[in-house]
Amino acid sequence: MKTFQKELRRRRTFGIISHPDAGKTTLTEKLLLFGGAIQEAGAVKSNKIKKGATSDFMEIERQRGISVATSVLAFEYKDIKINILDTPGHKDFAEDTFRTLTAVDSVIVVIDVAKGVEEQTEKLVEVCRMRNIPMIVFINKLDREGKDAFELLDEIEQKLNLTVTPLSYPIGMGYDFKGIYNIWEKNVNLFTGDPRKDIEDTIEISDLSSSELDDLIGNTAANTLRDELELAQGVYPEFDNKAYLEGRLQPVFFGSALNNFGVRELLDCFIEIAPPPRPKESDIRVVEPAEDKFTGFVFKIHANMDPKHRDRLAFIKIVSGKFERNKNYLHVRHNKNLKFSSPNAFFAEKKEIVDTSYAGDIVGLHDTGNFKIGDTLTEGETLNYRGIPSFSPEHFRYINNADPMKSKQLEKGIDQLMDEGVAQLFVLEFNGRKVIGTVGALQFEVIQYRLEHEYGAKCTYENLNVFKATWVEAEDEKSEEFKDFKRVKAKFLAKDKQDQLVFLADSQFSLQMTQQKYPSIKFHFTSEF
Ligand code: G4P
Numbered sequence: 001m002k003t004f005q006k007e008l009r010r011r012r013t014f015g016i017i018s019h020p021d022a023g024k025t026t027l028t029e030k031l032l033l034f035g036g037a038i039q040e041a042g043a044v045k046s047n048k049i050k051k052g053a054t055s056d057f058m059e060i061e062r063q064r065g066i067s068v069a070t071s072v073l074a075f076e077y078k079d080i081k082i083n084i085l086d087t088p089g090h091k092d093f094a095e096d097t098f099r100t101l102t103a104v105d106s107v108i109v110v111i112d113v114a115k116g117v118e119e120q121t122e123k124l125v126e127v128c129r130m131r132n133i134p135m136i137v138f139i140n141k142l143d144r145e146g147k148d149a150f151e152l153l154d155e156i157e158q159k160l161n162l163t164v165t166p167l168s169y170p171i172g173m174g175y176d177f178k179g180i181y182n183i184w185e186k187n188v189n190l191f192t193g194d195p196r197k198d199i200e201d202t203i204e205i206s207d208l209s210s211s212e213l214d215d216l217i218g219n220t221a222a223n224t225l226r227d228e229l230e231l232a233q234g235v236y237p238e239f240d241n242k243a244y245l246e247g248r249l250q251p252v253f254f255g256s257a258l259n260n261f262g263v264r265e266l267l268d269c270f271i272e273i274a275p276p277p278r279p280k281e282s283d284i285r286v287v288e289p290a291e292d293k294f295t296g297f298v299f300k301i302h303a304n305m306d307p308k309h310r311d312r313l314a315f316i317k318i319v320s321g322k323f324e325r326n327k328n329y330l331h332v333r334h335n336k337n338l339k340f341s342s343p344n345a346f347f348a349e350k351k352e353i354v355d356t357s358y359a360g361d362i363v364g365l366h367d368t369g370n371f372k373i374g375d376t377l378t379e380g381e382t383l384n385y386r387g388i389p390s391f392s393p394e395h396f397r398y399i400n401n402a403d404p405m406k407s408k409q410l411e412k413g414i415d416q417l418m419d420e421g422v423a424q425l426f427v428l429e430f431n432g433r434k435v436i437g438t439v440g441a442l443q444f445e446v447i448q449y450r451l452e453h454e455y456g457a458k459c460t461y462e463n464l465n466v467f468k469a470t471w472v473e474a475e476d477e478k479s480e481e482f483k484d485f486k487r488v489k490a491k492f493l494a495k496d497k498q499d500q501l502v503f504l505a506d507s508q509f510s511l512q513m514t515q516q517k518y519p520s521i522k523f524h525f526t527s528e529f
Contacts, residue, residue, distance in 0.1 A: 004322065004358065008289055011360030012274050013083040013317075015100055017125070018110035019118035020089040023140040026257040027110055028073065028084060033260070034267055035075030035082065071302065071315060072346035072362045080271040083346070083362060091120060092440020095391065096300070099373060099421060101127055102388050103299040103317035105360065106134040106274045108266070109250075110257075113139050113146030113173070117159040125160045132247030134275055137164065138266055143191070143256045145174035149228070153236070153252060163243075165236040167251040168265050171217055171225050178217050180254055181205070181225060182265050184239070188216060191261055241273055277360035280319045282376070282383040287320050289359035294321035294329065297385040298375045301367070301420040303454065312420070313344070313364045314371040319385065323357045332376045332384055340365050372419035389528035390496070393424055393437030396466035396504070397444060402458035413455030417447055418497055426469060426494035426502055435494060435504070436461075437469055465506050469494075470523035472501040485518045500527060 018024045073084040085104055087097040101107070107128055111117060128135055139152060147155070153164050171178040171188075179190040187204045205213055208229065214222040243249035251269070255262020277289035287295055300315040316323070323329075328337045344364035345354040357363050365371075374388040401410050414434070418425045423438040438444060444461060451457045472493075474482045486493065494502045503523060505511035515523055 004292070005290065007081075007322075007358040008360065009276050010079060011081050011083070011276050011358065012106070012271060013085065013104055013277065013360045013362070014106045014108060014270075014274060015085045015087045015097075015104040016108045016110060017087055017097070017101075017121070017128070018089060019112070019115070019120040022110045022112040022115070022118070022121070023257045024087075024089060024110050027108075027138065027140065027263065030257050030260050030263045031082075031084065031267060032073060032075055034264060035077040071300065072364075074346045074361075077267060078271060081361075082271070083360065085362065087124075089120060090440075092438075092442045094120070094123065095421065095439050097124060098127055098391070099299050099388055101131070101133065103297075103315075103362070104133065105276070105278045106136070108270070109135055109137045111137060111139050111152070111156070113141045113152065113254075114144055116147055116152060116155050122159060125162070129161060129247065134245050134247055135162070135250045136244075136266070136270060136274070137162075137250055137252040138257075138262075139252060139254045140257050142170050142173055142177050142180075142254055142262070143259055148173075149254070150231075150235075156250075156252070162250045163237065163248060164250050164252050165239050166232055166254075167239060167269060168253045168255070168262060169225070169229055169232065170254040171221055177256075178221055180262050180265070181208075181229065183229070184251075184265065184269050188213065189262070189265065190216065191256075191259070244273060245275055277319070280385060282385050284383050287383070289320050291320040293379040293381065294323050295319045295376065295378045295381070295383065295385075296323065296363075297377070297388075298371050298373055299388065301371060301373060302364075303416070303420060303450070312367045312369075312371075312416075314367040314375075316363050316365060316377060318357055318359045318361050318363065320359050321379070322359070323361075323363050325353070325355045329377045330380050330382070331370060332378060332382055333372075334370065335382075336370075338370065338377075342366060369416060369419075373421045386528065389526040390424055391439075391527075392469045392525045394439055395441055395444070396426075396435055396437045396464050396469070398462040398464050399434050399436045399447075400460045400462060402460045406455075406457045409455045410451065410457035410459060413451045413457050414447075416455075417450060422450075423447060424469070425497055426504065428491075429493040429495065430490050435464060435466070437466075466504045467507045468505050468511065468525065469496075470503050470505060470511065470525060471496075471527050472503050473522040473524060475520040475522075479520065481518055481520050485514075485521055489514065496527065498527070 016024045016028060071086050075082055085100050087100050109125060149170055156162055156164050167184040169181045169183060177191050179188060181188050186206050208226055239251055240249055253262060253266045257263060279286050279288045296316040296318045298314045299317055302313045325343055326339055326341055328339050331338050342353045344351040345357050351364060376384045401407050423436050423443050426435040448459055451459055492504045494504055496502050
């Protein structure tokens with residue numbers, strides 16, 4: 001039991017979120033270097049879609065190969081087990097990122113010093129803010145000219161609706177970048193611009209007014225630093241661990257990931273303040289990580305890249321207890337016991353079969369089609385984890401079978417791709433036609449390509465004018481109002497994969513009119529309400 005408690009306490013499972021190009025991959029790599037998990041820079045493959053690639057979706061296929069390896073990057077640092085969950089930055093894959101965020105216990109937000117808060121950062125931070133996920137902000141690329149520290153902190157507060165407090169502070173910037181003052185540890189770290197240095201020499205400055213500081217960075221820089229820090233102290237609240245853990249306060253660090261500068265400060269503070277596995281709400285109760293019985297849920301499914309083996313890897317976040325190899329677990333949705341002989345645990349870029357994993361960890365289970373995103377596994381209790389809703393897609397098309405001999409394959413392919421969360425399927429009530437809804441236009445190509453290459457099925461698409469899919473909730477399904485709604489809107493009604501009723505509104509206007517006409521019916525933009 002003692003080991004169990006110790007194992008829980010030393011786990012930190014988090015995600016790094018950012019707008020593409022802010023430096024997420026670079027930062028991840030430097031963190032791995034600190035953990036000794038990789039030996040050299042350049043070892044972590046970027047999972048982003050490179051601009052100007054020959055074909056975006058071929059690039060996605062290439063990335064899919066890489067992203068199995070980078071889905072979970074685990075390493076040890078100062079006896080802390082760190083699990084980094086990969087989050088795609090590309091907006092077409094935002095939903096993957098939202099789902100991954102249900103499995104993290106905290107996040108680090110990376111912001112480019114010159115670009116400040118960008119669009120994807122806003123969206124992702126909003127999701128974290130709504131769920132009170134503890135966040136640390138890392139302002140990157142201090143070796144380049146960028147915005148002034150106060151301006152950035154202000155922008156973060158305004159645009160991201162956060163309450164920040166700097167825990168490190170830059171001394172100069174760009175050409176004049178001299179280093180950072182670590183408010184958390186009260187020392188100065190001088191910038192040498194040598195990215196190969198992985199352990200930086202820090203100089204203890206317990207008293208900012210000491211002339212030592214002037215000797216180090218020069219009189220002018222020292223005075224500016226003193227003034228700005230004094231000002232910052234007046235403006236920003238003092239760091240408070242409880243407020244951070246409750247999502248009410250976000251500490252900020254400055255640095256340059258590429259130069260491996262300011263990263264150690266971030267990591268050292270992170271392992272101290274970031275939360276170990278957190279409790280999670282289920283449909284019947286809140287589950288504590290320290291409970292001895294295992295529970296967990298699927299937050300991601302990754303199809304095998306080898307078309308000959310159509311098995312998939314389901315990623316499970318362990319919420320409570322420990323997961324053991326060859327033990328029977330209940331698949332709650334199927335009410336079926338399953339046993340796993342080769343659960344994968346993740347280390348840096350490798351995966352290995354392990355006997356025991358603990359709450360906070362991620363295990364990868366080979367799956368032949370049992371799982372879909374959101375499924376819960378337990379030791380017998382029938383509880384379901386919530387919080388992985390589907391959002392209304394942005395793009396809609398009819399999907400047609402282009403090869404009548406392969407309709408079974410098409411059926412199966414669509415079914416499995418939907419379970420993976422690639423897109424959503426809606427079946428029209430009045431004629432049974434299938435409509436695919438996606439977040440980004442790219443997914444249509446991905447689906448077509450994967451149906452053909454993995455399932456041997458061919459499909460074509462047909463345009464369909466839908467503005468939003470809304471999930472319908474009626475106060476009283478027997479009411480005249482609801483009957484009227486179903487009759488009048490029959491052509492716009494569909495069922496999702498869970499058999500929930502969905503209204504496919506063709507315009508914002510028609511949605512508004514429908515809402516006005518049927519006040520007792522609720523139209524939800526997410527599948528969970
Ligand atoms: P992402 O995963 O968030 O999309 O960003 P990534 O780490 O790939 O970084 C985006 C670009 O920013 C990369 O340059 C990277 O080298 C650069 N970068 C990251 N951190 C810093 C930093 O601290 N300072 C400076 N000056 N640049 C930084 P690239 O030219 O797009 O890619 P590459 O050709 O270098 O791989």
